[in-house]
Amino acid sequence: MRGKVQKETTMKNKFLVGIEIKDLFLSFGPTEVLTGVNLTIEPGEFFAFLGPSGSGKSTLLRAIAGFGPRPSGSIHIDGKDIVDLPPWKRNVGMVFQSYALWPHMSVRDNVSFGLVEKKMPKSEIGPRVDSALDLVGLRDLADRMPNQLSGGQQQRIALARTVVTEPKVLLLDEPLSNLDASLRVQMRRELLALQRKLGLTTIFVTHDQEEANTTSDRMAVLDGGVIQQIGTPQMLYDNPSNHFVANFLGTANILNGEVKKSGEDLHFITNAGDAFSLQEGNPGKGSIVLRPQNISIVKKPGPDTIKGTIRHREFLGSQVRYLIDAAGTEIVVDQSHSAGIDWVETGTSVLLKVNTKSAIVIKD
Numbered sequence: 001m002r003g004k005v006q007k008e009t010t011m012k013n014k015f016l017v018g019i020e021i022k023d024l025f026l027s028f029g030p031t032e033v034l035t036g037v038n039l040t041i042e043p044g045e046f047f048a049f050l051g052p053s054g055s056g057k058s059t060l061l062r063a064i065a066g067f068g069p070r071p072s073g074s075i076h077i078d079g080k081d082i083v084d085l086p087p088w089k090r091n092v093g094m095v096f097q098s099y100a101l102w103p104h105m106s107v108r109d110n111v112s113f114g115l116v117e118k119k120m121p122k123s124e125i126g127p128r129v130d131s132a133l134d135l136v137g138l139r140d141l142a143d144r145m146p147n148q149l150s151g152g153q154q155q156r157i158a159l160a161r162t163v164v165t166e167p168k169v170l171l172l173d174e175p176l177s178n179l180d181a182s183l184r185v186q187m188r189r190e191l192l193a194l195q196r197k198l199g200l201t202t203i204f205v206t207h208d209q210e211e212a213n214t215t216s217d218r219m220a221v222l223d224g225g226v227i228q229q230i231g232t233p234q235m236l237y238d239n240p241s242n243h244f245v246a247n248f249l250g251t252a253n254i255l256n257g258e259v260k261k262s263g264e265d266l267h268f269i270t271n272a273g274d275a276f277s278l279q280e281g282n283p284g285k286g287s288i289v290l291r292p293q294n295i296s297i298v299k300k301p302g303p304d305t306i307k308g309t310i311r312h313r314e315f316l317g318s319q320v321r322y323l324i325d326a327a328g329t330e331i332v333v334d335q336s337h338s339a340g341i342d343w344v345e346t347g348t349s350v351l352l353k354v355n356t357k358s359a360i361v362i363k364d
Contacts, residue, residue, distance in 0.1 A: 016043035017078035017168045017201055019064070024073035026063055026225075033059050034071065035225045041203065046195050048212040049205045051222035052248070060222070061171050061205045065094045077169060093167030097174045099158040101146040107133070107157055108142040114165045132164035135194065151179050152187055159191075163198060170195065170202040176211060188215050209249055213237075221245050242362060246289045253290040253331050259283050259361060268359070272327040274306045276354055281361040289360040292321065292334035297344060298353040305351050313346055324352065 024037040034056050041047045049057035062068050064075055066087035074081045082090045101110050111132055115125045133139040136156035146154055155175060162170065172191070176184045192215045195202045206212050212219050213233040221228045221236065221244075229241045233249075240246035243254060257270040259281045266278040268288050276288070298305065308326035315321075320343055322333045333352065344350060 016199055018043045019169065019201065019203075020074075020076040021064075022074045022076075024060075024063065024071050024075065026059060026069060026071035028069065033225045034063070037073070037225075037227055039220060039227065039230065041201060042217075043201055044199055045217045046192060046202045046204065046215055048216035048219035049203060049222060050207070050209060050212040050219050050248075052207055055222040056225035057205045057207075057222050058173055059225075061094075061173055061203060064090075064169070064203065065092055065171055066090050091167055092169040092171055093162035093165055094171040094173065095155075095158045095162050095175045097177055099146075099154050099175075099178075101154060101157060101161075103146055105145075106142065107138065107144050107146070107149070110146065110157055111142075111161045111164055114161065118165070128164055129160075132160040135163065135197070136160045152183050155179065155187055156190075159194065163194075163200070168201070170198075170200045172202065172204045174205050174207070176206070176208075184211070191215065213249075221248060223248075239360060240289060240362070243287065243289075246360070246362070251292050251332050251334075253292065253295065254287050254362075255290065255329065256287050258285045268361070270329075272329065274327070276304050276356050276359065278359060278361065279357055282363065284363060286361055286363040289362060290331075290354060291358065292332040294355040294358040295331065295333045296353050296355075297322070297333060297335065297350050299351065301351055302353070304354045304356050306354070308350055308352055310344055310346050310348050310350060313343065324350065326352065 019041040021037055021039040024034055025032065026034040037060060049060055051057045059068065063071050066085065071083065073083070075083045077090070077092070102113065105113070108129055112125050112129045115128060130139060133142055136159055138153060138156050138160065141149065141153065146157070149157065158175070176187050179187060188211055204215060216233060218230060218232050219236065220230045223244050229236055229245045236245060237249050240249060246252040246254065255270045257268055259266065259268050259278065261283050266281055268276045268278050268281070306326050308324040308331060310322050311325050312323040313320065318337060319334045320337050322335070322344065324331045324333055331352065
């Protein structure tokens with residue numbers, strides 16, 4: 001569905017632009033913070049940079065905007081290398097984490113600021129500002145001051161101030177991090193709806209995997225200034241390329257061992273000696289990744305079962321999470337909760353059934 005929406009939006013807006021980054025390196029003094037970044041963002045995409053603090057995601061965004069030291073390599077927007085252009089000549093709009101609203105200016109003056117700086121005729125500024133405020137649903141608050149607005153309203157004003165200048169690319173640097181949990185959910189939906197309505201190529205920086213999963217068409221997972229993997233949220237969750245991506249995108253059980261083939265049968269033998277059947281994989285040392293929902297507690301032994309002891313239990317509302325010791329390896333198991341279902345007590349010895357069809361093999 002997301003791809004369909006994007007295609008329809010692209011057809012409506014002939015001004016959509018793509019972004020291509022090639023061999024980008026960036027350092028702060030002797031410290032290298034971006035290392036060989038190569039990335040293509042399609043016209044009209046809602047693309048996320050996802051990673052922990054210090055991964056380089058905000059630095060990469062600011063490099064596209066033109067803030068910070070000049071990187072080596074190239075950044076093409078709509079086919080033009082902008083790496084040597086100052087920020088005000090790149091035609092990109094950036095919404096900062098702090099919103100950066102002028103506290104002494106009204107909502108209307110904040111939104112019109114960029115147009116005034118461009119010396120646009122007053123006769124054009126008014127209608128464009130009204131249109132931008134209508135877009136974010138805050139035209140009725142045009143005469144208020146920023147300190148009279150809620151966090152969500154300030155976020156909308158920051159967006160209106162950015163889109164009113166009609167940038168080619170919209171850059172969002174953790175714009176939801178200052179909001180409470182329930183408002184973040186509402187605002188990320190509004191962000192996506194606004195992006196679809198405008199048809200703007202958008203890059204969204206976040207450390208929150210849920211935000212990236214629910215908004216982005218595709219994402220790049222960064223760590224240590226290096227892109228670890230690029231893909232759709234579902235593809236990265238179901239097929240992580242390495243341990244970092246597997247652990248960062250949700251909870252992952254990682255068992256180390258070796259893939260072995262016997263005739264037509266393929267098995268993974270853990271370092272503890274447990275054996276699991278595999279659907280595919282190449283022989284050799286490696287790991288398998290198992291998501292908590294793909295392991296269940298069963299009563300009878302059988303193929304692809306292992307023994308363990310429950311060490312801890314957490315109630316998560318829709319699920320009960322068990323932390324289970326299996327021969328010295330901690331395994332996380334999530335089971336659906338509904339009224340009347342008995343929980344398994346801590347200290348109980350259990351059998352775990354692994355859904356091996358969902359196992360992800362990562363080679364060393």
